[in-house]
Amino acid sequence: MTMRAKPDELRAVPQAEFTLRVNGREYPLRVDTRVTLLDALREQLGLTGTKKGCDQGTCGACTVHIEGKRVLSCLTLAAQCDGREITTIEGVGTEHDPHLLQEAFLRHDGFQCGYCTPGQIMSALGLLSEGRAGSPEEIREYMSGNICRCGAYENIVAAIREAAGDHDEAL
Structure with a gap:
């Protein structure tokens, strides 16, 4: 019972x-x-x-x-x-005054569907403040916890490198 x-x-x-x-x-x-x-x-x-x-x-x-x-x-x-x-x-930034990383994501098409973009940007901001935006390999390593199903990884790395000041590789 x-x-x-x-x-x-x-x-x-x-x-x-x-x-x-x-x-x-x-x-x-x-x-x-x-x-x-x-x-x-x-x-x-x-x-x-x-x-x-x-x-x-x-x-x-x-x-x-x-x-x-x-x-x-x-x-x-x-x-x-x-x-x-x-x-x-x-x-992080506003519609009329976006953060330089947000601008770099736009310039480098660092998103496709955009679903992962907020997490990618927040992680990239952390990476930049931690001083870990050296080589593309280092960026990939420290961004590896952020998945982009669309596969925009090369563009994301380029955007982060630009925001970090590595204009030669990013442009």
């Missing part, structure tokens, strides 16, 4: 209250403790530039920066980010 729990006997889902600091703004949240940063950004804050690709940390489409470091938001719990500075693609 199977016993069924009565509605008042069901356990409540644990909730967490915290504040996300995203692109210079503060967002107080109360969500399930199991909510990922990716889902909080997209579903709670409406910041849909960060993409859900594999939801397993293998494609890089969800890359954001936390305290200036590249992070896969699908593998990070939102509650772990309480009070930490988060930067998403929405915090």
Whole structure:
């Protein structure tokens, strides 16, 4: 004989209250403790530039920066980010004043379908700030966690090299 729990006997889902600091703004949240940063950004804050690709940390489409470091938001719990500075693609340049890396992606056609582009740009910004944009091989190595199903890798590398100041190879 199977016993069924009565509605008042069901356990409540644990909730967490915290504040996300995203692109210079503060967002107080109360969500399930199991909510990922990716889902909080997209579903709670409406910041849909960060993409859900594999939801397993293998494609890089969800890359954001936390305290200036590249992070896969699908593998990070939102509650772990309480009070930490988060930067998403929405915090990088604007339509009328794009970041130089965004301009380089446009010039070099560093995207085709565009789905992976926000994660690629966020990862490339991290790579540039880490000083790891040396040779094309080095760029490929440090960008290897970002998958482009369309295969725009050569153009992505060219855009990153241009943004890093290597104009001879990039043009």
